Amino acid sequence: xxxxxxxxxxxVIFREDRCKGCGLCVMNCPRHLIVLSDRLxxxxxxxxxxxxxxxxxxxxxxxxxxPDVVIEVWRS
Amino acid sequence: xxxxxxKALVKGNDAVAMGAIEAGCRFYFGYPITPQxxxxxxxxAHLSDGRGTFIQAESEIASINMLLGASATGARAMTSSxxxxxxxKQEGLSYMAGSEIPxxxxxxxxxxxxxxxxxPSQGDYFQATRGGGHGDYRVFVLAPDxxxxxxxxxxxxxxxxxKYRNPVLILGDAMLGQMKESLDPKTxxxxxxxxxxWILTGAKARPGRFLKxxxxxxxxxxxxxxxxxxxxxxxxxxxxxxALWLEDAELVVVAFGSMARVLKSSVDMARExxxxxxxxxPITLYPFPEVxxxxxxxxxxxxxxxxxxxxxxxxxxxxSAEPGARVDFFGLPPGMLPxxxxxxxEIKKVYPSAASAPKERS
Amino acid sequence: xxxxxxxxxxxxxxxxxxxxxxxxxxxHRLVAEAIDEFQLREKTIIAASVxxxxxxxxYFDVDVVESPHGRAPAVATGVKRAxxxxxxxxxxxxxxxxxxGTSEIIHTANRGEKVTVFFVNNTIYGMTGGQMAPTTMIxxxxxxxxxxxxxxxxxxxxxxxxxxxxxPGTAYSARVAVNSVKNLMQAKKATKRAVQTQLDRxxxxxxxxxxxxxxxxxxxxxxxxxxxxxELIPCFPLGVFKDRRAGQGEDxxxxxx
Numbered sequence: 096x097x098x099x100x101x102x103x104x105x106x107v108i109f110r111e112d113r114c115k116g117c118g119l120c121v122m123n124c125p126r127h128l129i130v131l132s133d134r135l136x137x138x139x140x141x142x143x144x145x146x147x148x149x150x151x152x153x154x155x156x157x158x159x160x161x162p163d164v165v166i167e168v169w170r171s
Numbered sequence: 172x173x174x175x176x177x178k179a180l181v182k183g184n185d186a187v188a189m190g191a192i193e194a195g196c197r198f199y200f201g202y203p204i205t206p207q208x209x210x211x212x213x214x215x216a217h218l219s220d221g222r223g224t225f226i227q228a229e230s231e232i233a234s235i236n237m238l239l240g241a242s243a244t245g246a247r248a249m250t251s252s253x254x255x256x257x258x259x260k261q262e263g264l265s266y267m268a269g270s271e272i273p274x275x276x277x278x279x280x281x282x283x284x285x286x287x288x289x290x291p292s293q294g295d296y297f298q299a300t301r302g303g304g305h306g307d308y309r310v311f312v313l314a315p316d317x318x319x320x321x322x323x324x325x326x327x328x329x330x331x332x333x334k335y336r337n338p339v340l341i342l343g344d345a346m347l348g349q350m351k352e353s354l355d356p357k358t359x360x361x362x363x364x365x366x367x368x369w370i371l372t373g374a375k376a377r378p379g380r381f382l383k384x385x386x387x388x389x390x391x392x393x394x395x396x397x398x399x400x401x402x403x404x405x406x407x408x409x410x411x412x413x414a415l416w417l418e419d420a421e422l423v424v425v426a427f428g429s430m431a432r433v434l435k436s437s438v439d440m441a442r443e444x445x446x447x448x449x450x451x452x453p454i455t456l457y458p459f460p461e462v463x464x465x466x467x468x469x470x471x472x473x474x475x476x477x478x479x480x481x482x483x484x485x486x487x488x489x490x491s492a493e494p495g496a497r498v499d500f501f502g503l504p505p506g507m508l509p510x511x512x513x514x515x516x517e518i519k520k521v522y523p524s525a526a527s528a529p530k531e532r533s
Numbered sequence: 534x535x536x537x538x539x540x541x542x543x544x545x546x547x548x549x550x551x552x553x554x555x556x557x558x559x560x561h562r563l564v565a566e567a568i569d570e571f572q573l574r575e576k577t578i579i580a581a582s583v584x585x586x587x588x589x590x591x592y593f594d595v596d597v598v599e600s601p602h603g604r605a606p607a608v609a610t611g612v613k614r615a616x617x618x619x620x621x622x623x624x625x626x627x628x629x630x631x632x633x634g635t636s637e638i639i640h641t642a643n644r645g646e647k648v649t650v651f652f653v654n655n656t657i658y659g660m661t662g663g664q665m666a667p668t669t670m671i672x673x674x675x676x677x678x679x680x681x682x683x684x685x686x687x688x689x690x691x692x693x694x695x696x697x698x699x700x701p702g703t704a705y706s707a708r709v710a711v712n713s714v715k716n717l718m719q720a721k722k723a724t725k726r727a728v729q730t731q732l733d734r735x736x737x738x739x740x741x742x743x744x745x746x747x748x749x750x751x752x753x754x755x756x757x758x759x760x761x762x763x764e765l766i767p768c769f770p771l772g773v774f775k776d777r778r779a780g781q782g783e784d785x786x787x788x789x790x
Contacts, residue, residue: 105534106534112548113548115552115553115554116553117553117554117747117754118554118753118754118755119554119754119758122754122755122758123713123714140553153537155537155538156714158538159538159714159717160559160714160717161558162549162551162554162555162556162557162558162559162562163548163549163551163558164540164544164549164558164562166538167536167538167539167540168536168537168538169534169535169536169537170534170535170537171534171535198611198614198615200611224614224615226610226614226644228607228640229636229637229639229640230636232604232607232636232637233604233607233610233636233637233640234607236600236601236604236607236608236611236637237607237608237610237611237614238611239598239600239604239608239611240580240598240600240607240608240609240610240611240612240613240615241611241612241614241615242611243578243598243608243611243612244578244611244612244615244616244619245615246615248611248615262601263601263604266599266600266601270598270599272598371578371596371597371598371612371616372578372596372616372619373575373576373577373578373595373596373616373618373619373620374574374575374577374594374595374596375575375576376575378594379574379590379593379594379595379596379597380596380597381581381590381596381597381598381599382597382598382599383581383590383597383598383599384599385587385599
């Protein structure tokens, strides 16, 4: 599981085993922080991941737009 | 009902509705079709004003599905129709059987196929017992032959439906539905207690339950079908039939429903003329009284199956009787019910003379 | 830090079988959030339907009864009449609701049954592999309209939200989409409003969700989302067509007092 570092404004967890690489989170992050990585999960999908946790403000739009409930979001 | 035990002159269709309400049915969904409209009309009159729910649905398809929904929550619910409408309900029956959801369906048969006519017929025997719906399932089928049985067997139908978590079909016909006879409106007494641990009530303090017939994983559906099969075998313990004049019979007439009631007169007349004729009247068409017929066929070797169709129940009699027993058939496609003397004439045509009687099995 | 987004409680923690980018997952989640927010898990009984949504009982931790194709509104009618205090809904696709089920949906709405219908309209048949749906748009390609839907041959796309809004029995009818954040937020509002309509016993409530089907549209997730915006929405306008409790969309001559 990709995790985010703790002392930021926000923390986002991707459940990679559930990701289908659809890219809706990539399209909807207002700061373009999410990409589809090269890594494939057990289902064979390229998993989404956040590139720079420091810039995330926990808006949770990625989580809202994910059809597979892959993402959980924390905000301070 | 204040004067519960006072006999009254009641129409068959009304007796069905009365029996249902007496047995605790408070939900009825139906659609008009001749010759059973008194059933929805009675239910409309007696279930309105908060006593229960009556819906005249948009079709027979909608009404079987409303039945499925109400029964899924544990309610006693019923729908009724006649032959073409029963055809429409077959998918719903298959789903109810697959999901093990009880319910009572009444078919006051009319003549077919297609739009056919509105006169009495027994052409829906196959539809009822072979299931017009898809898949390997059975429906418990009850065939009344009087207004009293329209009442009594409807009450029983609700118990059987809950006992087996299966649809139960009452197979009547236009004549039974429309005729009036004396009815003793007996008090309903449950024939058992029935498990309700599966009903949908809202998942309070428990995980959600589901009722479904879809099984896609390896082996799941096979196992489910075996389970249903074992259940249908168990239904045999509730087989019902009437057997008259068998002790010294040389010919046994087999008939159900309206045909059987006319034949009771015909066989009585035959006996008065010295003919040794008996009568077996299956009351449950499924489970069919095959064990009783097989046993009978070991010492009485000649059967005459008489139906208002061109040959349906006769197949089950042939399957049940021991090899070597002779099974004759007299059938009439739908139309007027023949009078007892006409049927007596048909019995005499095949009644064994001393010379031609099949040999007794030693 | 506090958690600002997590899986709804009543949504069972198993993977969805839906294709990547399918909007069913979003609509399932919106419905589950509403069940959580109104605390309805213990009162909910779903009449499930046939199509990509057939596995609803695997995803929602509530009581569910499977219905034959198209008949869920009739099954829901039976359930709600037998259990009037339950929260009863159906969740249907465009084949289930607008093809085989047209009779049941219209009459359930017409009777004003106090149930809620969530209608996922992706203008195509999903589970069966991409055939034309009643809501397929003119010139849209499908496996049974390989040259595009020709209205002369195959008729016109049905607009269910408007149709049902016309019936006096309908208390709430809206069309929404989930292809963008803005649309999703409106969709969430409509979902909650429809639920509230049932809880208030105001009548039949209905939400149509315009959705993408990347697999059967033969498009990428991104292109499919764009198609919802650029093709579906112009054909099927978003909006609230009736909201009885807000005094909107009711014909005063036909509305019940």
